Amino acid sequence: MSLYGTMRTGVSGMNAQANRLGTVAENIANSSTVGYKKASVQFSSMILPTTAGSYNSGGVETDVRYSISSQGTFSYTTSSTDLAVNGDGFFIVQGSDGVDYLTRAGSFVVQDDGTLQNSAGYTLMGYEYSSTVDPTIVVNGFDGLEAINLSSAAISATASTVGALNVNLPSNAEVGDAETTSLVAYDSQGNSRLLEFTYTKMADNTWEVSAEYAGPPATSVIAATTVTFDSDGQIVSPTSLLTTAFTVDGAEMGALTLDISTSSQLAADFSVEEGEIDGNAASSVTGYKINEAGVVSVVYDNGELVPKFRIALASVQSPDNLNPIAGNLYTQSNDSGVIVMGYAGTSGFGSIVSGALEDSNVDVAEELTAMIESQRNYTANSKVFQTGSELMETLVNLKR
Structure with missing residues (x-):
């Protein structure tokens, strides 16, 4: 039985190397495949039970594994x-x-x-x-x-809802003096709407702020508020300006809440320190x-x-x-x-x-080396099979 075992062992080795060559071929074919993880064959011995007077040759088993956890470049x-x-x-x-x-x-x-x-x-x-x-x-x-x-x-298109308009009003302005500025807001259809803000001094530390939509089709007042400052020129009230909503050309210009909490009244020229409104055009x-x-x-x-x-x-x-x-x-x-x-x-x-x-984590040079090794090992195993076959033929011819 040992001669048959020798041949079976040779076949086992050839099958194992054929499996290895299969993974090498797959790896080389996918060396440029995005995200491909290389396959490899792990070998383990297959031991068969033997008796005291006869050795039963085993073989080799293979297990295909993928290097999925290995990251490519x-x-x-x-x-x-x-x-x-x-x-x-x-x-x-x-x-x-x-x-x-x-x-x-x-x-x-x-x-x-x-x-x-x-x-x-x-x-x-x-x-x-x-x-x-x-x-x-x-x-x-x-x-x-x-x-x-x-x-x-x-x-x-995003309609405007909130913003900020913080200015410095000149404390040395005369009662009745006015300053103006403007902001662009966006209605429900993404149209830009120009809003004009007028600051009129009413008394010491007191200003009136009005907001108008500057048409077309018509100009309309959308806010009017009295703003007061303390003796240090810091705003007292209110800290926000709320405009009213209106409809224009079939679109809704919603109410706006504008933060004015850091506005001041100091002995300097009128200036806009912060002016922004959210929303965007189409x-x-x-x-x-x-x-x-x-x-x-x-x-x-x-x-x-x-x-x-x-x-x-x-x-x-x-x-x-x-x-x-x-x-x-x-x-x-x-x-x-x-x-x-x-x-x-x-x-x-x-x-x-x-x-x-x-990239694929395949190293082509390593795979080519493995291919040469497998080819040589396959040839060696085929020689074992061939030798067992020749010995078997010799044994059969003994009776002639």
Whole structure:
């Protein structure tokens, strides 16, 4: 039986080296694939029971492993939606079947429907952004995730609601003297509306502030307030100016609350120390910006940056034991551990790099070396098989 065992051992060795050559071929073929993690074959001996008078040769077993936890280098691009994770974590993407997967391949492109899809056609998932608090995240699952969709951001107009107008009024002005300034506000349709403010001295430490909308179609008073100062020239009351809402050309110019709390009355010329109002005119999208925390913002042609979504990341205790599937995707396995969700930059997760892609972690020179080794080892094992075959033939011919 030992001759048959010798041949089986040779075949086992050839199969093992063939498996190794298979991973080498796959690694070299994907050496330029974004986010690809190299495969390798681990060898272990297979021992068969023997008797005192006969040795039973065993063989070799192979186990294919993926270096998923090994990060590749970065290649920088000109697209802000090309993403890489610097550190631990995986993007969550969803296929057309509605199933969520993990990936490190971040070559995302904005589609006609506003979604971000990578080169394999999987959609990037995240949470709708909130300026006050991070979206509640389901730590141990994909519940609550939604496709990052920028289709609603094609054009934007924001009506003005608050602002600030802090000035210095000359304390040496005569009663009846007046000073004027103006601010631009935006109505509900994004039209700019010019608001004029007039400061008239009524008495010592007392001024009247009036605000007018300077048409068309007509000029209308939208605020009138008496402002008083103390003996040091600091404002006493009021600390804010409230205008009334009005309708013009079918659009609503809402009420404005303007902070005037740091206005002063000092022996200096009239000056505007602070003058601003929120809101913006109708603006089209010029691009997108994604910061290292994964906040996806829309850039408008007026320079405004509006955050819309936040990218979620996932991690597992043993990423090298994830199940790899086609498209540079991974799914959870019994050995990988549970999936933990989080955000970039938080504990256990790396940061997101915009305008970059993670390269394959394949070293082509190392793979070519492994290919030569496997070729030589395959040949050596074939010689063992050939020798066993020749000896078997000799044994059969003994009876002739």
